[in-house]
Amino acid sequence: MHSGLRGSPRLWRFPALVLAAVLGTACPSGGGSGAPTVTGVSVTADAPRIAPDGTVRLVATVQGTGSIDPAVTWSIEQGGGSLSSDDGAEVIYRAPAAPDAPEALIRATSRSDPAQSATVLLTIAFGTVAGVVITAIPTTLSPGETTAMAALVDGAGLNERRVTWRVIQGPGQLHQVDGRSASFQADATFTGTVVLEAMAVADPSRSATVTLTVAPPATSVIRAAIRQPGCGVFSRTWTCMEVPAGDSSTVLASVASTYEVQVSARVPGTGIEAPLTINSKRDGYQGSLDLHSLDRGQYPLELSVTDARGNALVVPGIFVVDRAPALEVAEPATWQVAVASTLRVRASCQDDAGVCSLVARVESLQAAGTGTLDTTLELAAFAGRKVKLTVSAEDSLGQLTSRAFTVFVASPALEPVAKVPGQLLAADASRLLFATGDGPSAQPKGLGILQRASGQVSPLLTSAGSLISGAQLASTGAVFVAQPVGGTSLDRALYEATPDALTALDPGRIPVWVKARGDFALWTTYPESDLMLRRLSTGTAVRVAVPGNTEQDVTEQGFVAFWDKEYDILTYQDGVTRRLTNDPDSTVWNTYPVTDGTLVVYRKTAPCCSVQTGTVALHTGTQEILLTQPRPMWDVSPGRDYAVNSGWVAYTDLASGGQTQVWLRSPAGETRKITDWSVASTVEALGPGGQVAVRNVMDGKTRLLVSRGTEPLQDLGFVEGRAQWLDGAWHILWADTLFRVR
Structure with a gap:
């Protein structure tokens, strides 16, 4: 058995079961021609409301045709304030500290056509402050000890939530850390009461106070502090954690004691209490308070420590409960x-x-x-x-x-024709297959089909509690691989899904690779390494070959092209197997076939794993034709470097500069070069009439180009979706939308 770099074909005798989709990172492609004409200007602001003396970024966009000048000139029409610049596409506006008017109007005027301009209206206001609430832990401290506080300004639509801290009563050192939090160190020679106040900057008449008690500790054999919830220095950074707390609050405490201790946290007067146990990773005692029963508001919090000798210490504080929206x-x-x-x-x-x-x-x-x-x-x-x-x-x-x-x-070249409630996976003349999941990086958990004519959505039955991969559209619904959440690749299973039924296609065996086309599904199993073919409408399955490999092909009529353990290309249909190549595997490997039911195109390479070169080969059924010159084997892949459809073959070959260009071979055997750029181009898709979709990267920008027969390639610019010839036109399957190329 051989092994090698990516691109080296290998026989599947072990479960290397990763199904992956490779998406290229794409950038926009621009352009324009003709006499420049400005048709309009638009202005946007980072925020529609700003506080007095606050700032906001303004961006102007000039619309038009041709190579228009994007610059504008800025002016303040009303409301006062200042601009960081009078011209340019982007400026910073600063509102007056004491505004005379509640609004400011700023205008952007096209520099090349002053008749075109636009305005943006900004509201200058702090918003309405309803009150201030404080978290402070601890509220009882020893002389010389430090406590931390955070103040939260309550009010809807506020642009300003900062507070100003001050000492109303008692000695000590107050340090305001940021716009909401502060620390206070009690005087080392003082005992008694200290009162601190937090005033809302937006409305100084709104404030809140916290009373601190400075006294010697109840016992000298126990020292304790609440680290969370609250504010403090963590990993050399001032951080406020769970301020405010939600439906639950993690309590983390540092405890030092001469004797064995029991530690708990409670919310006095509520019956809410939880034990704290040692968490060595966080170097403290940790537990969780269930706060579901508490209404929004400020509550007392106590840390209770009792040692084996009966000594006890209570550390009090106050904290705020408020669920995030x-x-x-x-x-x-x-x-x-x-x-x-x-x-x-x-x-x-x-x-x-x-x-x-x-x-x-x-x-x-x-x-x-x-x-x-x-x-x-x-x-x-x-x-x-x-x-x-x-x-x-x-x-x-x-x-x-x-x-x-x-x-x-x-780009304007794409017209949306259908949208699905999920991620679009596949399309045919009447249906769209899509997947649903929990998030942007989550693997799909559900499948559905949208009928293009009616817009009706039919969820497909899938394996409950499983993640879905490799889903493909089939005549009866979809074929997919399911893996239980928390399971491994050895737990995978192959299914056929319809709105009414879920059928295991190969119970007890693990799918290594699968391809569905029309009424047929083709897959390779583990551990038997069988290449299996199933007609979905009848439920009949046959073993095509053993051992089976990956990267085989099947048509909608059940015509199979595959490569065997001797690295030769064979075909199968209706019980008849036919060998197309018969090269000694010591000198030649034939792998990765694609077929349209008549022609078979494949990769022909030197054996692994020395210096491997490969060519694209075509078999007509009676003869083998080498389409390209040799090049490094890993530069020759199905789909990207060769495709076949209705007698047409698209493939890549090296140009004089060493880059790949796309060629097209007609059913009559005539070839012509499709691309001639100075950068490498690859095949994206091939239509039944020789229509070709091509990808390349020009000036660092990935672009998709399509042809309609003999017409020049049409540049679609930035497209991350997948091209498919459908309904007599190019379509793009992109995110949740099916687009038609205009």
Whole structure:
């Protein structure tokens, strides 16, 4: 048995069972021609509200045709304040410290066409402060000891949540760490009461106080401190943890004692108490308080330590309970979406304070709402780019809950024709197969089919509690591999799914590789290494070969092209096996075939694992034709470097500069060169009439180009989706959307 680098074919005699999809990182592709004409200007602000003396970034975009000048000149129409610059596409606006008006109006005017301009209206306000609440741990401290506090400003729509700390009563050293937290060190010679106050910067009439007791400890044989919840220096960084706390709170304490101790935490007056046990990784005692029964508000907290001799120490504090807002995003319906120019965002939020605000943001573009948000974002300015949509909910204490989405903004050359509630996996003339999951990096857990004509969505039965991979569209529904959550590759199973039934295709055996096409599914098993073929409509299965390998092919008519243990290419249909090559495996390996039911195209290489070179070979059924010159074997892969469809063959070959170019061979045997760029090009897809989709990277930008027969290639720019010839036109399967190339 041989082994080697990626690209070296090998026989599957062990479970190397990783099914992966490789996505290339793409960048936008630009362009433009003709006399420059400015058609409009748009202005966006990072935030629609700012505080007095606050700043906000403003971005102007000039629309038009041709090589237009993107620069603008800026002016303040009303409201006062200042701009970081009078020109340029981007500036910083600073609001006046004492505004005379509640709003500011800023205008951006095209430098090349002053008749075109746009304005943005900003609200200048702190917002309404409802109050201030404080977390302070401990509230009883020894002379010379330090405590930490954090103040949270309560109020909806606040742009300013900072506080100013001051000492009202008693000696000691107060140090304000940041806009909300501070530390206080008691005087080493003082005992008694200290009172501290936190005043809201947005409204100094709103404040809160905390009373600290400075006294010697109750016992000298126990020393204890609460590290969480609260603020302090962790790993040399000032950090506030669980401020505020939610439905549960982790309590972490440092305890030093001469004798054995029992440690617990409680919320006095509520019946909530939890034991703390040693956590060696965090160098302390740790436990969790269940706070579900508590309403939002400020509560006392006590750490209780009792040693084996009956000595006891209680460390008191106060903390705040406030759940982060619950956020629901109805649209986008999935974590990755592709759009033409507009994106609808629908979201809602709920909070235990009864009010929460919503913001949807794409770079400098944003929309806001209270409680609910239903808006359409205009993304035409981002055409040919991948951008990030963030939807955030904020409660009255400033707690945020956010969800992020990847948004692909297609070029104007793409027209959306269908959208699925998940990630689009496959398409045919009447159906779209999609997957659903829990998040952007989560493996799919569900499958569904959307009927293109009616828009009806039918969930497919899948294996409960399993992750899905390798899902492919079939005549009856879908074929996929399922692995139980928490299981290994040895727990995988192959299934056929329909809206009404889930069928195990090969019970008790592990699928190594699978391909479905029309009414047929082809797969390789472990440990027997059988190559199996099943007609899905009848449920009949046959063993095509043993041992079976990966990277085989099957057509919708059940015609199979495969390579065997002798590294030769064979075909199978209706019980008849035919050998196409008969090369000695000591000198030649024939692997990785693709077929249209008549022609078979494959990789012909030197054996592993010395210096391996490979060519693309074509077998007509009666003769073998070498299509390319030799090159490094790992530069020859099915799909990327060769494809076949209805007698047409697309393949790559080396050009004089050493880069690969795409060639097309007709059913009559005529060949022509499709690409001639100075960079490498690869095959993306091949249509039944010789239509070719090509990928390459030009000036660091990945682009997709398509042809319609003899016409020149059409540059679609940045496209991360997959090209497919469908309904007599090129289509792109991208995120949750099926696009048609205009």
